[in-house]
Amino acid sequence: MSYQDTLERMFSETRVRDIMTRALVSVDPSTTLFQISKMMAQGGMGSILVKKDGIPSGIVTDRDFAIRVAANGISLDTPVEKIASFPLHTINANDSILDAAKIMSDKKIRKLGVSENGKIAGIITTTDLVNQLTRKD
Secondary structure, eight states: OOHHHHHHHHHHHSBHHHHOBOOOOEEOTTOBHHHHHHHHHHHTOSEEEEEETTEEEEEEEHHHIIIIIITTTOOTTSBGGGTSBSSOOEEETTSBHHHHHHHHHHHTOSEEEEEETTEEEEEEEHHHHHHHHTOOO
């Protein structure tokens, strides 16, 4: 079996729920970019979910701050809904991490919300996938 086959098998057999992060932080769309930046810095987070009508439906990432805020001189008083990415792209917790990698690659994104029983239960990132790839058992 080739190395590529071994990787594909491992990524096909590992479920999203096995490596996702369950600790989620979410905010209302009116939360300011200043408040978001403080939350990210204090919590060591790379992303925060944005709720619409109480349901996580978007995401703001540290990359959004670099590309959308800093590069365009957007005021930190701006509500997060102005720069967040909508809709939140999701994957089912029971899907394989290979499926997650394919979605991220196809959509050119780095984070996916994870749905479980019809609700967002976590997040999976490209970092999670790389960590899985380099894991030593």
